[in-house]
Amino acid sequence: MAVKPKVKCQKCAMYSETGLFCDVISPDELDGLSDESRTATLKRGETFSGEALTTWPIVAVATGVLSMQHLLEDGRKSIAALFMQGDIIDLRDISNRNRGHLIALSTSNVCRLSPAMFQRIMESNPDAQHVVWRNLRDQTFRAIDHSADLSKKQALEKLASFIFECRHRQARNVSENSVVIPVRRVDLAEYLGMQPETVSRCFRNLEERGIVELKSIKHVKLLSIPALRRIANGDKNPVNLRDPAKDTFKILSFG
Amino acid sequence: MAVKPKVKCQKCAMYSETGLFCDVISPDELDGLSDESRTATLKRGETFSGEALTTWPIVAVATGVLSMQHLLEDGRKSIAALFMQGDIIDLRDISNRNRGHLIALSTSNVCRLSPAMFQRIMESNPDAQHVVWRNLRDQTFRAIDHSADLSKKQALEKLASFIFECRHRQARNVSENSVVIPVRRVDLAEYLGMQPETVSRCFRNLEERGIVELKSIKHVKLLSIPALRRIANGDKNPVNLRDPAKDTFKILSFG
DNA sequence: CGGCAAGTTGAGCCAGGTCAACTCCGGTGG
DNA sequence: CCACCGGAGTTGACCTGGCTCAACTTGCCG
Incomplete structure (x- = not known):
């Protein structure tokens, strides 16, 4: 007999947002998981x-942004990955290695899932397995894409790519051409492997060229998505900035 | 009644190496998977x-090295990830997106697994699930670590990290202080986001400092693992003994 | 043993790192 | 309500690691 889930679970985005882990498991499973797990709120840092x-x-990340940070001997720090709503970070057998540190970049609500319950649900519930598997693959390919960005792109191109990455992750919440940068400039710089100064210069560059507009420090309005896309793809040629056909095509093909 | 696996499977490293996917599934499952799947041999490129x-x-990669490559508009190419023996690359729902291209860097034997059989085995066999899950997580953390390397490390440090990455992946096959570089210089450069010339200079630098010895173009002998480790960790000082745990992060640990 | 691709070496230059000064902004207390 | 403060972000001037290009050497395969 299914017991109703705990109140905290009904408030938690892992349960209330469709398609996330706690949304696809059975009431029984949710109840068991909830009993054995612990929620927490982290503040920046x-x-x-x-x-x-x-x-x-x-x-499991319900709200906010977590980061995987690596520290070098001389104090250089880099943010190797960002985790947001719905991401499940499985550090089993990894925490003791020379891996990075999991650090909140903004106030975040997380749930530490009971490994035993998680394992049991994974083995018995194909839907849950599918969601988690899908999420981990997304994490993998995000990391791989990010590596590609870091390895050959220039500063401006990396920033353009990052704006698209943000846009893609918040597709459901936000309007077509407005993007929220969910992290501070410093963190953004560390994620993209550059200096805050350079990030600032690149934003300014994009703004001067009329490609984006900074409504506020973390709200970017995209004025020319095709131009931004071209920059992200490493196209140096500033000509043919306006291509309305491509513009509509890009918009239609999205979502 | 279990049918004996096909001859090709007994020769294949995915089956004969312990702990890989085809080694942990049942004879029945292997038989079904083998019937529905296709092996292939790829040459470099x-x-x-x-x-x-x-x-x-x-x-699934049985032997050789595959790469995930991204191409920019102006021809810049980057290798975002390397796949080797035992890696299972699941591109379902991804192949049509703007992802990279899967390209062999050396002669490789692979097996294209039947998605239906793979899915069935994943849902019914916890051992198989565990192996595959573990492999995907390794891929994820490898990609994340690689991102960290790319974002803040200098050329020499990236090369040192790469040597350790190679060493770690071939732990079972090779002697303690000998490492095989399984890819060409150009590919290595593209993976590390640098130029072949720079790779060459860095190898020379390590050799001049007596930290490694190049037995041949792809066989590196490690003469001073601690020194190499220090370089990989971004320690500029050649005589540093390491200051234990200057954990500048605020620690959160609750019940 | 010739021919070509892969790798190495050298010289010059530039994107972006570094450092320092400055502005902006939100919070706090008088 | 304003004045102040401190941290975040920006701007400018300068400098350097590694990219570029070109010439050279090495290694591989028929």
Whole structure:
């Protein structure tokens, strides 16, 4: 007999947003998982202790932005990956290695899932398995795409790519040509492997060329998506900036 | 009644190496999978056609090295990820997007797994699920680590990291302090986001400092693993003994 | 042993890193 | 309500790691 899920689960985005893990599991499973798991709120800069990650190595992001950060000996820091709503971070057998640190970049609500319950649900519920599998593959390809961006792109091109990455991740929430940058400039710089100064210069460059408009520090309005796309794809040629046919095609093919 | 696996499977490393996918599934499952799947041999530079990836979106690497390559408008090319023995590349629902191209970097034996059989085995066999899950997570963290390397490390540091990455992947096959570079210089350069000339200079630098010795173009002997490790970790000081755990992050650990 | 691709070496230059000064903005207290 | 403060972001001037291009050497395969 199915017990109704806990109140905290009904408020949690992992449950209330369609298609996320806790939305696709059965009431029974949700109830069991909820009993064995722990929610938490992290503020910017906070992380998990080593032992917390040993007993709770599976973290699901309900709201906010988490980052995987690596620290070099001389203090250089890099943000290797960003995790947002719906991402499930499975650090089993990894936390003790020389991996990065999981650090919140903004106030975030997370759920430390019970490994045992998670495992059980994964083995018995194909829907859940599918959602989690899909999410992990998305993480993988996001990381691979990000590597590609970092390895050969110039600063301006990386920033353009990042704007598209943000746009893609918030497709459901936000209007067509408005993008929210969910992280601070410094974090953005560390994620893109550049300096905050350079990030600033690149934003300014895009704005001067009429490709974007900065409504506020984290709200970017896209004035010419094709031009931005071309920059992201490494097209150096500034000519043929206006191509309405391509514009509509791009918009139609999205979503 | 279990039918004995096909001869091609007994020769294939996905079956004969312990712990790989075809080693952990049942004879029945192997038989079914073998019937529905297709092996292939790729030579350096070869790739799969678009429609081949639509019907065969799951590729398992038995031998050799495959790469995920991204091409920019002006011809710049980057290798975003490397796949080797045991890696299972699941491109379902991804092949038609703006993802990279899967290209062999050396003569490789692969198996295009039947998606239906793969899915069935994944849902019914926890051992198989575990192996595949583990492999995908390794791919993810490899990609994330690689992003971290690319974003903040200098050329020499990236090369040092790469040598360790190679060493780690061939741990079972090779002696303690000898590492095989499984790709050409050009590919290595594209993977690390640098120029072949720079790669060459960095190898020379490591050799002059007595940290490695190049037995041949692809066989590296490690003369000082700690020194190499320090370089990979971004330690500029050649005589640093390391300051333990200057954990500047705020720790959160709750029940 | 010739021919070609792969890799190496050298010289010059530029994108973006570095450093320092400045502006902007939100929060706080008088 | 304003004045102040501190952190985040921006701007400018200068400098350097690694990219570029070209010449050279090495290694591979028929």
